[in-house]
Every structure is written in structure tokens, then in C-alpha cells.
Amino acid sequence: MGEVRYMISDAARLVDVEAHVLRYWEEELELPIGRNEMGHRYYTEENVQLFRRIRELKEQGVQLKAIKMLIPDLEQGETEITHLLARVDKLPVPAEGQAALREEKMQQFQCIMSRLISEALEDHTERMGQEISTQVSGHVIKEMDYLLRMKEEREDERFKRLDEAIRSSQKARKERALLKKEEKKKRSFFGMKKGQTV
Numbered sequence: 001m002g003e004v005r006y007m008i009s010d011a012a013r014l015v016d017v018e019a020h021v022l023r024y025w026e027e028e029l030e031l032p033i034g035r036n037e038m039g040h041r042y043y044t045e046e047n048v049q050l051f052r053r054i055r056e057l058k059e060q061g062v063q064l065k066a067i068k069m070l071i072p073d074l075e076q077g078e079t080e081i082t083h084l085l086a087r088v089d090k091l092p093v094p095a096e097g098q099a100a101l102r103e104e105k106m107q108q109f110q111c112i113m114s115r116l117i118s119e120a121l122e123d124h125t126e127r128m129g130q131e132i133s134t135q136v137s138g139h140v141i142k143e144m145d146y147l148l149r150m151k152e153e154r155e156d157e158r159f160k161r162l163d164e165a166i167r168s169s170q171k172a173r174k175e176r177a178l179l180k181k182e183e184k185k186k187r188s189f190f191g192m193k194k195g196q197t198v
Contacts, residue, residue, distance in 0.1 A: 003044055005036075011043035015051040025054055028064045029071060050074055061112065 012019040022043075026033050031050070033041050043051075053074045057067050067074075 005034075005042040005044065006048065008041050008043065011048055011051070014048050015055055017051070017055060022051060025051065025064070029054070029068050031071070046075075 006014065008019045008022060012022050015022065023041075025031070026041075031047075033043065033047060036042050050071075054067055057070070058064075
């Protein structure tokens with residue numbers, strides 16, 4: 001039974017990276033990836049395992065130049081990330097590479113700081129958004145409450161004036177009716193008919 005061969009898309013899915021990342025790592029790390037009769041890349045289970053270890057080191061912030069020096073350890077099956085990271089610090093760096101290494105470390109530091117600041121800002125923005133939302137909601141509720149109270153007071157005042165007007169009108173009608181009644185009594189008392197003057 002032959003070894004399992006993966007197409008680049010399958011290998012990328014197994015490693016959990018994009019296919020172009022596998023091609024880039026292959027070129028930068030000068031990895032001997034097999035080709036089929038048509039010249040297409042194929043990946044073995046060993047290649048997939050190697051790429052997984054490379055991805056783990058990249059996630060820890062290790063640069064490809066350092067990973068390239070660790071390839072023999074990775075190919076021998078070294079999987080302990082802390083051991084590999086310790087080896088990165090002990091790798092010899094040629095004099096001309098010192099400046100490049102310092103720059104890489106500075107870039108790593110800046111990248112880590114940027115990520116930390118971004119995460120802190122996102123967290124702070126989210127908390128502030130919730131706090132502002134709560135405060136605005138409280139202010140809106142208070143304002144709505146105040147406006148409703150004012151509306152109710154205006155309506156109460158209007159109904160009160162309307163009630164007073166109705167009562168006043170009823171009182172005036174009653175008084176007119178009483179006056180008419182008294183006038184009628186007086187007329188009948190004096191024997192006067194309507195339209196006659198005394």
C-alpha cells in the first residue's frame with residue numbers, strides 16, 4: 001500500500017492555512033516537496049506534520065529565518081515548542097545578520113504591541129459602548145418620563161379649565177332659569193300677562 005499524497009488544497013486544509021502560505025513556506029524554507037508526473041505539488045503525511053509544526057512556531061512569533069535553522073529538528077519529529085523556542089535563542093547569528101535580527105525582533109515587538117493595543121482598544125471601546133448605551137438609555141427614559149408628565153399636567157389643566165367652563169355655563173343657565181321662573185311668578189302674582197307693563 002503506497003503513501004498517502006495530498007493535493008495542496010487538502011494539505012492547506014489539514015494545516016489550517018491558505019494554499020499560498022504553504023507555497024511561500026516551501027520556497028522560503030527550501031523544503032523538498034514532491035511533484036507528480038504532471039509537475040503538481042503533492043504532500044505526504046510527514047510534510048503535513050512539518051507544516052503544522054512550522055505554523056505553531058509562526059504563531060509563537062518565530063521568524064522563518066529562525067525556523068529554517070530548526071528544520072532538521074522539525075524533520076526528526078521534535079514537537080516540543082518550548083524546546084524549539086529555546087533552540088531559536090541559541091542559534092548562531094552571523095555578524096552581518098545581527099542588524100537584521102535586531103530589526104526582526106523590533107518588528108516582532110511592534111507587531112505584538114500593536115496586537116495588544118488593538119485588543120485593549122477593542123475591549124475598551126466595547127465597554128464604553130455598553131456604558132454609553134446604558135447612560136443614554138437612562139437619560140432617554142428620564143426625558144421621556146418628564147415629557148409624559150408634562151403632557152399629563154397640560155391635559156389635566158385643560159380638562160380642569162374645560163370642567164370649570166362647563167360648570168360655569170351650567171350655573172349661568174340655572175340662574176337664568178331661576179330668574180325666568182321668579183319673573184313668571186311675579187307676573188302671575190300681579191296678574192299681568194306677558195307683554196303688559198306695570
